[in-house]
Amino acid sequence: MKNNTERKGLVINILSLISFVILWHILVLLAREQIFNIPFMKMKDLPTPLETWYALVGSMFTHTYGPGFTYGIFDHIKASLVRVVQGGVLAFIIGVPVGIGIGYSRLIHNILNPIIEIVRNMPPMAWIPLAIFILVTGGSIFIVFIGVVFPIILNTIYGVRSTDARIIDAARTLGASEAQIVAKVLIPSAFPSIIAGLRIGFGVGWMAIVAAEMVIQSPVGLGYFIWNMGDLGRYAEMVAGMIVIGVVGYIMNISILLVQKRFVKWVD
Amino acid sequence: MGRLVLKGVSRKFNGYLAVSDVNLEVADGEFVCLLGPSGCGKTTLLRMAAGLDAPTEGELFLDDKKIEGVNKEVGFVFQEYVLFPWRTAKGNIEFGPEMKGVQKDERERISQHYIDLVGLKGFENHYPHELSGGMKQRVGIARAYANTPKLLLMDEPFGALDAQTRNLMQGELLRIWEKEHISALFVTHSVDEAVYLADRVVVLSAGPGAVKEIFDVNIPRPRVRTSPEANALRNEILKCLGAEIQRAAGSEREIHR
Amino acid sequence: MNNISKTLIVVIVTALFAGCIEQQKTPDQPINLVKMSGQDMIQRLGTGEIAGFIGWEPYPAIAITKGYGKPLFYSADIWKGHPCCVVAYDYHWYNNTRNADDILNRMALVQLKSVEYINNAKESGSPDHADLINYSMAFGGMTNSSAAELSLKDVQFVYSPNIPGTETFISKIMDFKIFDSNKWNQSGYKNASDYANHLITNRYVDWAVKNRENNLSSIALKETVTIRYGYLLNDIHELPFYVGWQKGWFRAVGINITMAPGTPFENGAFEMQKGFKTNSVDIGSLGIPPVIIHRINSNDFSVDDARVGVISGMNNEGSIIVVAGNITSLADLKGKTVGYPGPGTIQHVLFLMAADNAGLKVSY
Ligand SMILES: Nc1ncnc2c1ncn2[C@@H]1O[C@H](COP(=O)(O)OP(=O)(O)OP(=O)(O)O)[C@@H](O)[C@H]1O
Ligand SMILES: [Mg+2]
Numbered sequence: 001m002k003n004n005t006e007r008k009g010l011v012i013n014i015l016s017l018i019s020f021v022i023l024w025h026i027l028v029l030l031a032r033e034q035i036f037n038i039p040f041m042k043m044k045d046l047p048t049p050l051e052t053w054y055a056l057v058g059s060m061f062t063h064t065y066g067p068g069f070t071y072g073i074f075d076h077i078k079a080s081l082v083r084v085v086q087g088g089v090l091a092f093i094i095g096v097p098v099g100i101g102i103g104y105s106r107l108i109h110n111i112l113n114p115i116i117e118i119v120r121n122m123p124p125m126a127w128i129p130l131a132i133f134i135l136v137t138g139g140s141i142f143i144v145f146i147g148v149v150f151p152i153i154l155n156t157i158y159g160v161r162s163t164d165a166r167i168i169d170a171a172r173t174l175g176a177s178e179a180q181i182v183a184k185v186l187i188p189s190a191f192p193s194i195i196a197g198l199r200i201g202f203g204v205g206w207m208a209i210v211a212a213e214m215v216i217q218s219p220v221g222l223g224y225f226i227w228n229m230g231d232l233g234r235y236a237e238m239v240a241g242m243i244v245i246g247v248v249g250y251i252m253n254i255s256i257l258l259v260q261k262r263f264v265k266w267v268d
Numbered sequence: 269m270g271r272l273v274l275k276g277v278s279r280k281f282n283g284y285l286a287v288s289d290v291n292l293e294v295a296d297g298e299f300v301c302l303l304g305p306s307g308c309g310k311t312t313l314l315r316m317a318a319g320l321d322a323p324t325e326g327e328l329f330l331d332d333k334k335i336e337g338v339n340k341e342v343g344f345v346f347q348e349y350v351l352f353p354w355r356t357a358k359g360n361i362e363f364g365p366e367m368k369g370v371q372k373d374e375r376e377r378i379s380q381h382y383i384d385l386v387g388l389k390g391f392e393n394h395y396p397h398e399l400s401g402g403m404k405q406r407v408g409i410a411r412a413y414a415n416t417p418k419l420l421l422m423d424e425p426f427g428a429l430d431a432q433t434r435n436l437m438q439g440e441l442l443r444i445w446e447k448e449h450i451s452a453l454f455v456t457h458s459v460d461e462a463v464y465l466a467d468r469v470v471v472l473s474a475g476p477g478a479v480k481e482i483f484d485v486n487i488p489r490p491r492v493r494t495s496p497e498a499n500a501l502r503n504e505i506l507k508c509l510g511a512e513i514q515r516a517a518g519s520e521r522e523i524h525r
Numbered sequence: 526m527n528n529i530s531k532t533l534i535v536v537i538v539t540a541l542f543a544g545c546i547e548q549q550k551t552p553d554q555p556i557n558l559v560k561m562s563g564q565d566m567i568q569r570l571g572t573g574e575i576a577g578f579i580g581w582e583p584y585p586a587i588a589i590t591k592g593y594g595k596p597l598f599y600s601a602d603i604w605k606g607h608p609c610c611v612v613a614y615d616y617h618w619y620n621n622t623r624n625a626d627d628i629l630n631r632m633a634l635v636q637l638k639s640v641e642y643i644n645n646a647k648e649s650g651s652p653d654h655a656d657l658i659n660y661s662m663a664f665g666g667m668t669n670s671s672a673a674e675l676s677l678k679d680v681q682f683v684y685s686p687n688i689p690g691t692e693t694f695i696s697k698i699m700d701f702k703i704f705d706s707n708k709w710n711q712s713g714y715k716n717a718s719d720y721a722n723h724l725i726t727n728r729y730v731d732w733a734v735k736n737r738e739n740n741l742s743s744i745a746l747k748e749t750v751t752i753r754y755g756y757l758l759n760d761i762h763e764l765p766f767y768v769g770w771q772k773g774w775f776r777a778v779g780i781n782i783t784m785a786p787g788t789p790f791e792n793g794a795f796e797m798q799k800g801f802k803t804n805s806v807d808i809g810s811l812g813i814p815p816v817i818i819h820r821i822n823s824n825d826f827s828v829d830d831a832r833v834g835v836i837s838g839m840n841n842e843g844s845i846i847v848v849a850g851n852i853t854s855l856a857d858l859k860g861k862t863v864g865y866p867g868p869g870t871i872q873h874v875l876f877l878m879a880a881d882n883a884g885l886k887v888s889y
Contacts, residue, residue, distance in 0.1 A: 032827065042802075044825050051707075065702040067880040069555045069888040132565065137574060166350045169320050174364040174415050175340045184367070188354040219557035219862065219888050228560065228889070231794040231867045233823025233831075234705055266354045266395040 021049045047236035055236035071220045077248055079220035084205050087144025095149045096194060099156025104182060120150040124208035128215050139216040140209055147208035148201035155197025159190025192264045199256040206249045269331050270418035270451035271296045272317060276326035279312050286312050288476035294451050301466035302455045303509055305516035309477030310455040314421045318342050343412025347424040349404040351396040357407045358392040364415030382410035385444055402433040413448060420452040438464055459505050463498050464491055471508050474516035481508050554860035555886035563759060566864040570594050577848035578864030579872040582761040583665035585845035586676035590669055594847040599679050601842050603879045608687035609871055610762040610839035611813050612636060616832040618807040628750055629836050631778040632808060633729035634736055636837045637684040638774055639765035647677055664767040666759040676761045680843035685730055686835050692721040695817055697874050705822045712821055725835040746779030753785035755800040755809030762840040763810045792866045798823055802831050810839050812871040844872050855883040
């Protein structure tokens with residue numbers, strides 16, 4: 001029974017994707033044949049799905065033309081992912097202790113909260129000019145860090161605060177010291193929350209990295225790629241790059257979910 | 269060893285007197301049940317005995333040592349189990365020894381012993397959410413025991429179980445208690461349970477909680493729930509308790525008016 | 526819990542390790558071209574974040590005057606007399622404007638006059654020299670007159686379009702596979718020469734040469750027309766336009782210049798795509814490569830929305846590869862980052878040509 005509904009859902013998913021691609025194709029063709037155009041858009045400049053596919057295949061790997069050397073999509077994915085992981089890991093290393101500190105101690109909360117409340121309301125994109133003009137290097141990693149660190153801090157705080165007070169009491173009567181309460185009770189209890197924060201954070205970080213790469217330029221990266229292709233008027237490659245960004249972000253999200261499922265076995 | 273003494277214990281919460289001048293003793297190896305209307309301060313008493321809360325007046329002693337700060341010589345068993353959900357049954361049981369820095373092999377031995385004792389064989393590696401209510405409370409009891417406490421504090425440990433499981437667990441608890449004999453202070457709402465388990469039954473009066481009457485249960489174990497002596501005692505306790513429950517309901521009505 | 530912490534450690538170590546690999550540079554790496562704004566080029570060369578840049582004047586002059594870097598190659602060292610910026614008009618505007626040819630004739634004439642003025646005023650003894658320096662500082666966004674002097678030195682201001690040079694550019698762009706091959710086939714041009722000759726016409730400059738002695742007001746249009754003009758940010762190459770505008774020469778021939786929406790543009794790619802293609806620029810100045818590239822790549826051939834015609838030159842040469850003090854040859858830039866205005870710009874093509882000569886690889 002459940003299997004059946006699942007299969008039905010999958011079929012609908014696939015049909016919906018296919019219909020979207022067909023609709024896209026038709027809209028471009030209608031615009032090119034000057035029959036119908038979505039107002040305020042140059043729909044005919046949009047590549048068709050097939051053109052996008054060819055562009056994707058064509059730019060998958062590195063190319064060498066004369067002295068020129070262009071990176072392939074895989075290099076761009078790798079470069080962007082490495083930046084996101086570096087920024088994300090840094091955010092994790094800093095965000096989790098900060099979150100635990102704030103969640104655990106009223107004093108730390110009172111010291112850090114005003115700063116965090118203001119800084120977290122500055123979107124990662126707002127840090128791009130600072131990253132360009134003040135930072136000497138690692139601008140995009142810094143932008144990712146900003147994007148990832150606050151969801152992690154907030155979720156860690158939430159995880160620590162929502163730990164059942166009686167669980168802490170139980171640990172106390174079982175002889176746990178304050179340090180042990182933090183290490184053996186608060187952290188594991190907050191762990192699912194922390195992972196959820198990591199997932200949200202990586203989502204934000206992925207968006208931030210692409211935005212940052214479009215401004216803080218480097219030789220490789222998906223944001224850089226789509227901007228470059230746009231500059232050259234190669235819209236098919238540009239759209240292909242956009243789709244890759246979406247797919248990689250999706251896969252990243254799913255992977256963290258899987259990690260969570262694998263390691264947090266104790267949540268129903 | 270494991271003698272708990274409460275001397276003139278009172279507890280006020282922001283001016284509201286929850287517990288008033290309780291004098292009580294749980295003798296070494298004795299099983300005492302606390303009965304009383306809801307909100308009369310039973311949980312508060314237990315928390316004070318565990319050092320998780322402090323009396324505003326009076327003193328508590330465990331083996332003549334004044335209870336100040338968290339009392340690590342008691343084992344607390346909660347109504348909603350309050351297990352560590354991220355630890356397996358075994359991990360929960362080993363928590364106390366682990367905090368004390370007991371070596372791994374020794375911990376294994378301890379947990380194995382209590383897993384056998386409470387009848388959890390085969391469920392060692394299950395997480396709490398994979399266990400039934402009765403199983404969870406077996407883990408809760410084993411976890412308390414594994415810390416080798418001098419006194420067991422149990423706050424309606426079987427309150428969330430269905431009637432059959434509850435009866436079964438009462439029997440199990442007595443079996444365990446007879447094997448590893450330590451003093452126990454057991455809170456319940458069920459007169460039947462109190463008469464089945466306790467050496468003495470303490471009835472508390474409605475808020476502020478104070479000792480109203482103490483009943484000795486002079487029925488040899490194993491007890492038969494429907495024996496005439498048990499029935500007689502049950503009626504006596506119910507009468508005493510019923511008056512308190514009426515009083516509690518009355519004051520509640522007054523509050524609501 | 527043990528499992529969790531182990532996995533976390535593995536993830537962290539892997540990530541840091543991956544990061545280290547990224548930082549390691551193998552000896553035979555390409556020179557990395559990285560797109561950035563002119564202000565960025567100067568700034569980042571100053572902080573040592575990039576090893577050099579190739580930019581249009583005045584950015585090289587400013588960086589050199591500030592002592593951030595030194596010239597490694599002038600564009601003449603790479604390709605003597607190469608064409609650079611041009612004046613172009615939008616086909617859509619042309620088809621909808623009755624006296625478009627008359628207007629374009631006069632645009633070319635003002636270009637000619639401005640170029641002659643600048644070329645005279647460039648001499649330090651000229652009475653107009655101080656004025657010219659002021660114009661350069663204002664248009665180029667400079668605060669330092671010695672930077673302005675320097676920036677004018679290596680730019681050759683011209684009015685004649687350079688058809689053979691444009692052909693060379695087209696062939697280079699083909700070699701470097703910057704054209705979308707699909708689109709090139711749609712365009713119907715036979716080869717580079719065919720394309721160059723369709724793109725550029727000499728007729729307006731010819732008219733201007735014939736009328737160069739005439740008083741401007743004597744050949745003014747009967748009715749003043751308004752032209753939405755597009756130009757590039759701080760580009761000293763386009764100084765002739767600015768001089769003609771400031772001197773009131775456009776007005777004198779009956780042309781009222783207004784800044785097209787989006788002007789000044791960050792680079793030629795923007796001016797083509799956001800300006801000419803959307804019909805918001807009537808006439809504008811920009812580098813010849815963006816004209817060449819977008820007429821093909823981003824053009825919709827059914828309406829020819831990226832079609833422009835080149836009526837005159839603006840300048841030849843005028844770009845410089847500026848490098849940090851420790852760089853003495855192009856080979857020293859291997860594995861390092863070099864700023865440039867973006868793919869498909871004149872500087873892009875020039876840098877590729879320089880690397881080709883030196884037998885080096887360039888990533889972009
Ligand atoms: N932390 C606290 N702050 C304020 N009031 C409290 C606090 N803890 C308990 N009380 C009050 O003290 C009284 C006794 O509470 P307690 O939980 O000990 O009752 P109880 O006998 O265990 O009730 P039940 O049978 O419902 O579990 C109640 O009126 C309760 O509202
Ligand atoms: Mg209670």
